[in-house]
Amino acid sequence: MDQAAQTMIDNLEKNTGKSLDQWVVIVQKEGFEKHGEILKFLKTKHGFSYGFANLVAHKALKSDAGSVSETNELITKQYKGKENFLPIYEKLNSEIKAFGSDVEFAPKNSYVSVRRKKQFAMLIPATKTRYEIGLNLKDQPTQGILEIDTKTNGMCSHKIQLTSESEVTSEVIEWLKMGYENAG
Known part of the structure; x- marks a missing residue:
């Protein structure tokens, strides 16, 4: 477990x-099956x-990398029925790893x-026909393929939508690299 996760658990x-x-245990007793239900319960009932x-x-649903025995199980689950997007994920994974040894995939x-x-x-393999890359690029104006992200509850500021591996261009990689550099 990384230090940030441990600090969060301690806090x-x-x-x-x-x-x-x-x-x-409290959440599991409620019988929630969806992530959003748990978020709403904890935010509204417990502040x-x-x-x-x-x-x-994530811990209650065992839906994060630290809760499964093999992180590949989560990848397999994400791409079930969306196997056409696995080449996009593999290409992005390879390109992003080249940014530096401090990159972590969770x-x-x-x-x-x-x-x-x-x-x-x-x-994010968002749908069967749309792949999304969420990016944290605070204060970056939209341009070209870069759009404002309104769906990830503030987890990302921007997004790029793709439909095929051929759309993973140098522009996409440059935006990812900018996000990486800003996160350092």
Whole structure:
């Protein structure tokens, strides 16, 4: 487990008086099956911030890289029925790894978080016909393929939409590299 995750877990108990394991039990007793249901419950009934609610939700649903025995299980799950997008993921993964040895890929249930010191990108097989790259590029105006992201609840500021591997151009890689450099 990385230091940031451990700090978050420690702060959860410090701020709420309950450990992560205790919160997971509370959430599981409610019988929630969806991430959004857990977020809403923790934020409205217990005053959680998005970050703490997201942490508990992932652990309760075992939907983060630290909760599964093999992170490839999460990748397989993400691309089930969307196998046409695996070449995009593999190409992006290879290009991003070349940015530096400090890049970390953290698969979740429906996307892969790409981090350096902080998250700078999300790789998302959004639908059967649309692949999205979420980027953290604060204060960057939109231009070309770069759009404002309105769907990831502030986890990313911008997005790029793709439909095929051929659209992973040098422009896409340059935007990813800018996100990486800003996260250092």
